[in-house]
Each structure stands twice: as structure tokens, then as C-alpha cells.
Amino acid sequence: MNSFRSNNNGQSQIISGLIQKRKELGLTQRDLAERANLHQTAIARLEKEGAIPRLDTLEKVAHALELQLTLVNRE
Template identity: 50%
Template sequence: MSNSNAWSETRAEVMSRPGAGAVYEAARTRFAISEAVRRRREELGLTQAEMAERAGLKQPAVARLEAGGTMPTIPMLERVAEALDGRLIVQFQPLSEAG
């Protein structure tokens, strides 16, 4: 059996467990948020400490956010967006179009 088949079978088994889909989606959401925050911070040439100061946070909180280690609240995302010279936009995407 190839490694690809082994992984596919393992993934299918894990995803069949109750609640696995919700956990996966939460992790996917945290990753997408963390990538967007890190990318924008780097575009602006800010360090984590500089961004933290702008957002009224501590640098470790920014590091956790960028690592996907926390699910931020809407108010926190609004503060982060403002610190990154942006606006938080929330949208709903049909599952058929979601990646």
C-alpha cells in the first residue's frame, strides 16, 4: 500500500468520527485568519510587536493569532483589522464554492 493510500484511509477514518468535521472546519478557519493577518502585517512592514501595540494587544497574542492557536472574537478581529489599516469584512460562501 502506498503512503498516499494509507493517508487517505487514515483521513477517512478520522473524519468519520463524530464531531471531526466541525473540528476540521474550526482549524481551517483559524488557519485562514492567521494567514490573512500575517500576510497583511508583512505587507505593511510591521513586526508582531508593532502590530500588537496598534491593536492594544501583547506580542504573544499576535504570535498565537498568526500561528492559528486561537479563535479570535469579532471585536478582536475588528481591532486587528484597524491596526492593519483595514476593515473586517464577513461574508458567507456556498459550500460548493468553498475550498
């Protein structure tokens, strides 16, 4: 089983963090899509609860929001 799918809470935290950062920057989904070189529909799907984004999409969005995806050890 895909560990990313099985950890819904972690996935929700990532998506929530991206949405929060987008809003803090005052960006619309369309603005973020342009920055990330994606379609607005890709951003809408990413932000939709239950969606499982591709890693390359997460990386593009994070970069556009001046964030970095990082793995850390669990406490």
C-alpha cells in the same frame, strides 16, 4: 458546536491573511500590537496555528492593519 472552531480552513485563511498583511506593511508583531493596543503576546497567540482568537482581538488587529472583517455569502 462553535461554527468558527469547526471551520479550521476558514480560520487558517483569516489568520494567514492577517500575517501576510502585517508582513506586507513591514510590521513586527510588536509594531502591530502597539497599533492594535494589544500585548505582543496576544499577536503571537493569534498567529500561532491552532489558536482560536476572540472576535474583539480580530477586530482590533484588522483595524490596525487597515482591514475590515466582513461576512459574505458562500458560493
